[in-house]
Amino acid sequence: MEITFTLNGKKTTCQIKASATLLELLREALNLTGTKPGCHEGECGACTVLINGKSVNSCLYLALNANGKEITTIEGLTKPNGGLDEVQESMIKNGAVQCGFCTSGMVLNIKALQLETMQNKKVPGSGIKNSPNRNEIKKWLEGNLCRCTGYVKIIDAAEEVFNKGK
Amino acid sequence: MSKKLKIIGTPVPKHDAKIRTTGEAIYGHDIKLPNMLYGAILRTQHPHAEFTIDVSEAKKIPGVACIITADDVDTNHIGYKRDHPILKKNEANCCRDEIAAVAAETKEIAQEALKRIKVKYKVKKGIYNPHEALKKNAPQINKFSSGKFENKNIAEKFFYEHGNLEQEKKNSVAIVKRKFTLPRMTHACMATSNITAHYTKTNGKLLLYSSTQVPFLYQRDMAHALKMNPSDIRIIQPIIGGGFGSKLDMHPFEPICALLSIKTGKPVQILYSREEEFIASPTRQPMEIELTAGVDKNGNFTFREIEIIKDNGAYTSWGATTPFVIMQAFSSLYKIKACRFNALAVYTNNVFAGSFRGYGNPQATFALERVIDLLADEIGIDKAEIRLRNANTKGEITGQGLHYDTCGHKECLQTVIKKLKVEKKKVEKKNRFKRGIGYASMLHVGGGAKIYRSDGCGTTLKIDPYGFCTIITGSNEIGQGSETVLAMIAAEELGIELSKIKVINTDTDVKPWDVGVHASRTSFVAGNSLLGAIHILKEKLNNKAAQLLNEKNKNFTYENGNIISPSHQQIALDKVVREMHFTEPNELAIASYFYEPSSKFQDKDFKGNVSGTYAFASQSISVEVDTYTGNVQVLDIHVAQDVGKVLNPLLLDGQIHGGILQGVGYALTEELIFKEGELLNPNFHNYKMLTAADVPNIHFYPVETNDKQGPYGAKGVGEAPLIPTAAAIANAVCDALDVEIVELPITPERVLKAIAEKKNNKKNK
Amino acid sequence: MEFEIESPKNITELCKTIKSYRSKSFRLGAGYTDLLMELKKHTPRNLTVINLAQLKDISFSSIRSTTKNIQIGAMVTASKLVTDTSVEQPFPVLQQAAHNLASTQIRQVATLGGNLCTASPSGDLICAAMALQASCEIMNDDKKIRTLSIQDFFIGVRKTALKKNEFLFAINIPKNKKETATLHSGFIKIGTRKSMECSVVSLAFHLQIDKTGKIIDAGIAIGASAPTVKFAQSACQFLIGKKINSFSEKEKEEFANKVLSYASPISDIRATAWYRKEVLFNISKGVLE
C-alpha cells in the first residue's frame, strides 16, 4: 500500500507492506540508517524518531500510521548546510557521546522535550512550565538506554540546552 | 616533560563525536553490500541433547543460497583452549550451541529456512552446577578438552602463594571466613553483535567487517579456524556500538559467517537480534569465592586464603584466564603478608563466560572488601581506619612482585573518606528508610598486561605536504576515546591543530601490529608508541628545518603549524615537509615505532611485574534502603582514582561515569537468570540495566601521581571505575541494615530476605 | 510478522469493518505497544489488523465531563492522562499510574483502551481505574453501547468480557463526592529500578476525605498479585467512616492483611510469591502512615 508523509521536511511517498514498522521503512527502504535498532521491543529507545514533534519508538510504530504525519529522524536534525542542532552541539561539547549507538535516540528525545517546553505546555506530570530540572530530564530520558556513558554527561547536555533558553 | 602543555589535559570533545551525533557514522548494522546475503544461525533447543539434523526441506525454499551444518565444513576448533567446535555435531552442550546456519536473500527467508530445518533431539540430563561436574561419576562435558588435569571437567587451574600462611594465621587476632556468590552479568552493548564477510573466490581473499577489539589475534584465530593463511584475511572494523570486553574472543558466528561467504562467493551479513545477543554473547564470570582472611592486633592484614570455583560453561574462552587478575587483587591490594590462592574453572552445560571490563576484578574486590568490613567489626576498628592503615604505598614491591613506582592508594582513600564524612553526619535513621555508607578500593593494571609474548603497539606517523598529520596506529577505538587521546598527543607535540589530524586504525592490511583493546592499555601503550614515532619524525623534520634555516642548534619547538628555532627563526611545517619530499636528500616525512612496555611475562608461579604501571581507586558510597520494599537507592558515590595524569577530563569523566553505572547495575539489578541451562530473561524487559532515572550523584576526584612510564605520566583508566562499586554498595547496605550480603545482585527481594532472616535470628536467640 | 490491515476512518466504518470480519481472524490495534510485541513473537496466518489509530472521531480520543462522570475515550494516550488537568486534579492515582507506565516514547502512543483490553494482571492503568471504581462503555458492531463495571470487565488472565463484535469505547470514572475536602490518592509501583518496570506488585488507592478527616469513600486495587487486577473490597469497607489520621499500628496491620487477602501471587523470574506478599503488606500499611 501507499503512504505519503513529510520526512525531514520533504514530502515522501512510498510503497509499504501493511505490517512494516516505521523502523524497517526508514532503515531498509529509505536507507536512513541513523535511526538505530537496539532491541525491536520498545525497551531501549535507540530507534526514537519524532512524529509530529513527539518522540516515539519507531520499532513499535506501524509505517502506515505515519501517513499524513511529519517525521523527523536524526538525519533531519542536521541543517542543510551541515550545521548541527543545538542539542547535537551540546551533546558533543559535554562529552555525552561514546560509542554513539544510543545517541540518535537520545538527541531526538531531548529535542522532543525541548519542543514540548517551547510550546509552553506543561511537561508531563511535573507541573513545570518552561525549563525542566535535572530530575525531570532524568525521568524524561528513562526509555533511552545507554551502556557507555552512565547518562551523566547526557543529562548535563540536556540541562545545558534548557539553561541556555533561560 | 617540563614544558607547559597546551592540549593535553584539556576537555577536547571526542575526535569523531560529530558523525556519531548526526547519524552519519557507519556501524556494522548499517553496512549493505551489493548482492549481500543475510545469515542466520540455528541454535539447539535444548542445552544438552543428542541430535540429528535434516536440512533438505529448508534448502528448497526459494531465496535460500546455502545451508551448512558440521558435516559441510572442514574447520579447526576455536577458543582459548581450542575446545570449541564452530558448528556442533550430533551433540549440543549448552543453550548457545550453533547447529546449522543459513544464508538467504532476505532476513525473512533466512528465518523461515531456520524454521524448516528438522532437528530430532534426544534430550539428556545436563550438569549445571560446577560442584556436580567435579563429582567422580560425572560424565565428561567437553570432549575436546585437554584433559591434562586430575578431573576431566576441570578446564583450567591456578595456584599461587606468597608468604608464610600458617605463621600469619597464628599472628592473627581475628579470622573471618565467608563464601560469596557472583552472578552472570552481560555486556548488553547497545549494538548487537554483527559481522559482514566478503570472500572473493578468484583471489581467495576474505574481507571481514568485524567489531573485534583484537584484530590481529582475531586474524590469526580466524585463519586457524578456517585453515587459511592469515594474510589472506583482512579485517576492517566499522564503528563499534559498545565493547567492554565482549569482543576479545572470536565467537562461532564469525567464522560461520565467513564460511557462508566462502560457500556462496557472496557477501554475507549476520546481525544478532537482541534475544540472540542475550543468549549467545559472552558474560562476566559467575563464581563462588571462599575467602579466609586475618588481621593482627594492630589492625594490619595478615593473610588471605582463597578458593574459587568458576563456572566455565561448556567451552573455554579467554574468560577462563580471569584468575590472573583475580589473584593480583588478592595478593596485592592492601599490604598483605601471606596469600594462598586456588582457582578452578569447571566445565558445565551452562553458557560460557568471556571477558568483561574488570576481568574478574569486580568479583575479587567484592569478596575482599566485604571481608575487610567484617574484620574491622571483629576487632572494633573503624572501617575507614583499617583501610588507611593497610593501604598500598609508593615504592612497595608486593608479594607477587608488582612494583608500585607510583601509588595513589592512600590519597584516594583519604579523599573519599573525607568527602563522605560530611554526609555521614546527615544520616538519619527513620523507621522505614535506613541509610548506610560503604568503602572499597581497587588495584588494576594501568600500563597494559603482559599476557601475550608481546604487549606492544606499533605506530606509523606521516605528515603530508599540506601540514596534515596521519596517525596509523595498531590500537583500536571501541568508543572509549583512544583516537582522541592520540590526536591530542600529536597536536601537542607537533603544534598542529586537532582538525588537521587523522587517525587510521581500522584496517589490518594497513596498520602496524598491536595486541588489541584490553587491560585498560590503549592510551598507555598506543600513546607511548605514538610518542616514540613523533620523536623519530621530529628528528627528520629538525634536520631539514636546520638546513633550510641555516641553524646549528636543532632544539626546535613546534607551534601553530610552525617549526621555531631557539633563535626565533621560524618556518612552516608544511613547507619543511615539501622540502623534504622535493629536495635532496629526498625523503618522506614518515616514521614508525614499536613500543613494548617494560613489564615482564610472569614466571610459572605467577610472580613478576606484569604491567608497566598500576592504577588505584577508592570509592565511598551512601545508600538509602527502603525496608518496606527492599529497594536500595544509591545516593552519592565519591570516587578518587589514581589516573597518573589527566589527559582529557571530558573523556575521563565519561569512563568514570559509565564504569560506575555498570558497577551499580552489577551491584543491584543485573543478572542473567538460568534454569537448567536455559536463559529465562533474554530481553531488556527482565534483564535490568539501569536507566537515566536511576543515576546517583557521582563525584569524581582524579589523583595525579605522574608515572614516569606513562605518556605524560598517565595510567590506564578504562576498567577501574566499575571494579570497587559493587563492593562499596554492598558494604553500605550491610551498614544500613546490619545484615550480611554474600551474593550479588542485591535485589529488593534479597534485601527483604536478609531483613527477615535477621528478625528470625533475633527471635531464635 | 505478516498481516493485512484495515484502517477505518470513523466509528461507522469501524463497525462495518468489524461486521465484515465476523467469520475471519482479526485483531484491533490502537497504540500497538502490546500488539506488535505479541505479533512479533507469533502472527497467526491470514490475520487482519483493524487499525484504530486513524479514527477521526473525537469521542474516541477525548476526555470529557458528564453530570456524574469523567468520561475517557479508549484511544486516550497515557501521555494525555499525565498532562490533562481534568485527570490530574481529581484522580492523582490515574495520573501517577500513567506517568509511571513504560517510557516517554511509549506513553505517547500507548492507549487506555489497549491497557485495559490486554487485561494483563500487571496493567497499571487497569489498577488505577479499578481503584477509581470506573465502568466500561462497550460498543458493538451495531453501534450499541452496554456498560459493565470494571471488575466485571476482567474475567481471567488476559481475558476480558468483550465479545468478538465488541470493542471498548470509553471508561466512566465517577466524580469525587461533593463532601470530599481532601484526597489521599496515589499509585505505588514496585520494581527493581525506578523506570521501565513492569509492576512486580502495584497498589492503587483513592481515598476521599471530608473536612473533618473522615474517610467517606475508598477505592483500593492491587496489581500483579492475582490472575487479574483485584479490587480490595473489604479493605475499602474497613476504611470508610474512620478518621485518616487516627489509625493505630494494629489497625494499619489489620488493613494491610485485608488487602493481602485478595492476593494470590505466583513466583516468576521477577519475584517470588513470598516477596510479593511481603511487599504488598508493607506498602499497604504505608498507605495509612
Ligand SMILES: Cc1cc2nc3c(=O)[nH]c(=O)nc-3n(C[C@H](O)[C@H](O)[C@H](O)COP(=O)(O)OP(=O)(O)OC[C@H]3O[C@@H](n4cnc5c(N)ncnc54)[C@H](O)[C@@H]3O)c2cc1C
Ligand atoms: C517497553 C514497554 C513497557 C511497558 N510498560 C508498561 C507499564 O509500565 N505498565 C503497563 O501497564 N503496561 C506497560 N506496557 C504495556 C503497554 O504499553 C500498555 O498496556 C499499553 O497501554 C497498551 O496500549 P496500546 O494502545 O499500545 O495497545 P495495543 O497494543 O494497540 O492493543 C493492546 C490490546 O488491546 C486490544 N485493544 C486495543 N484497543 C482496544 C479497544 N478500544 N477495544 C478493544 N480492544 C482493544 C488490542 O486488540 C490488543 O489486543 C509496556 C509495553 C512496552 C513495550
Ligand code: FES
Ligand atoms: S529498537 Fe526500538 S526501542 Fe529498542
Ligand code: FES
Ligand atoms: S554512547 Fe554507547 S550506548 Fe550510549
